[in-house]
Amino acid sequence: TMKIATLTSGGDSAGMNAVVRAVVKAAILKGCEAWIVREGYEGLVRGNAEAESPPGYVPPSAHYSDFPPAATNIINNLRFGDGELLKDGTGDYASGRTLKGRYIVRVGWDDVRGWFTEGGTLIGTARSKEFRTREGRLAAAYNLIKEGIDALVVCGGDGSLTGADVFRAEWPQLIADLRAQGKISEDQVNKHSHLRIVGLVGSIDNDMSMTDLTIGAPTALHRICEAIDNINSTAFSHSRAFVLEVMGRHCGWLALLAGVAGGADFLFIPEQPPKCQPWEDEMCDAIQQHRQVGKRKTLVIVAEGAHDIDLKPIKAEYVKNILTDRLGLDTRVTTLGHTQRGGRPCAMDRILPTLQGFKAVEVLLDANPETPSYMIGIQENKITTVPLVEAVAMTKEVSTAIEKKDFEKAMRLRDPEFRE
Numbered sequence: 001t002m003k004i005a006t007l008t009s010g011g012d013s014a015g016m017n018a019v020v021r022a023v024v025k026a027a028i029l030k031g032c033e034a035w036i037v038r039e040g041y042e043g044l045v046r047g048n049a050e051a052e053s054p055p056g057y058v059p060p061s062a063h064y065s066d067f068p069p070a071a072t073n074i075i076n077n078l079r080f081g082d083g084e085l086l087k088d089g090t091g092d093y094a095s096g097r098t099l100k101g102r103y104i105v106r107v108g109w110d111d112v113r114g115w116f117t118e119g120g121t122l123i124g125t126a127r128s129k130e131f132r133t134r135e136g137r138l139a140a141a142y143n144l145i146k147e148g149i150d151a152l153v154v155c156g157g158d159g160s161l162t163g164a165d166v167f168r169a170e171w172p173q174l175i176a177d178l179r180a181q182g183k184i185s186e187d188q189v190n191k192h193s194h195l196r197i198v199g200l201v202g203s204i205d206n207d208m209s210m211t212d213l214t215i216g217a218p219t220a221l222h223r224i225c226e227a228i229d230n231i232n233s234t235a236f237s238h239s240r241a242f243v244l245e246v247m248g249r250h251c252g253w254l255a256l257l258a259g260v261a262g263g264a265d266f267l268f269i270p271e272q273p274p275k276c277q278p279w280e281d282e283m284c285d286a287i288q289q290h291r292q293v294g295k296r297k298t299l300v301i302v303a304e305g306a307h308d309i310d311l312k313p314i315k316a317e318y319v320k321n322i323l324t325d326r327l328g329l330d331t332r333v334t335t336l337g338h339t340q341r342g343g344r345p346c347a348m349d350r351i352l353p354t355l356q357g358f359k360a361v362e363v364l365l366d367a368n369p370e371t372p373s374y375m376i377g378i379q380e381n382k383i384t385t386v387p388l389v390e391a392v393a394m395t396k397e398v399s400t401a402i403e404k405k406d407f408e409k410a411m412r413l414r415d416p417e418f419r420e
């Protein structure tokens, strides 16, 4: 049987647990073993310590047999200072072995029950520095082979999937090195000759090319909309202006769509800085016009990665000062921060990962050395599989275009419908 492991990497996003749940269930349904890697690539690099249980360890069921098994599990983990709710095993909570020092663990059907409603990622995530080094990736390859993992599902954003692509490209060389160091056998070399890896895009930023939506983006957008609704009522009451800073890193999707869904007077996104210089005039003119026709409130949305056409950052505080000084508006800044990232996934962020998770397992089962590694996406309402290497390269093109101040190209790459 094939052993399929899932990890979540980079910034967490709503729907990552639904990914794990879907992959675990799909794997089991297809007769495979389901595994997870805790703490993203960091867990791959660390692998499993040789000792499985601390000395003198007594299974907690002996002490806590009257407690619900999940509570027992929590207590057990707290006792060993690990804090993880998961345990290794196959859905039998009472097995209660600690996870300390173990990052690559087998999971069962019951372990992931109900996970599609939970925010964040229950198996942990990290932005692993180690995995960015070749040494780290060598350790990761060794740990995967040592645990006999045949295939890897990576759910993460742009950076994490770029990492997945590097790992895949480097794999044959890593294997050769491990063999040369005598760490793996000839049999293991043959069994793991190529890395079966598939990417699922989990990110609130919606910044990946070749997919219409990333898992977590709809929920984050919804959070922003709710925040705007709240702000609107207080802004209206005082006839105030608000400058709202939203996340998205180098991508303006959250800011732009929040402007559409929540209503904004003006907004700043990295892909399309205001063309007029100085843009302060353009913004003030627009807002003054809105005020003149009777608007009592003003909302300006600033994407965290916003800049002007010379790539000079545009910051919320600066925008606030302009609105106060030039228009005499009573202005406040609200930075939404991580409230955008947390919390329960909306329906779309349960449906999308569930469909894509099942697709990922199919893709892994069909994979052979001749097929490329895939990224699972959604385009025009259909679940798609596109070569990972292409999606990663196309995403890079957007940031390159922005760096070169070719904003027209950046917008075209983000939105093929976009025309001047």
Ligand code: F6P
Binding pocket: 011, 157, 203, 204, 205, 247, 248, 249, 304, 341
């Ligand atoms: O990529 C997701 C994201 O939330 C970005 O929107 C933001 O720039 C970044 O992560 C924040 O990272 P951290 O949580 O490490 O501060």
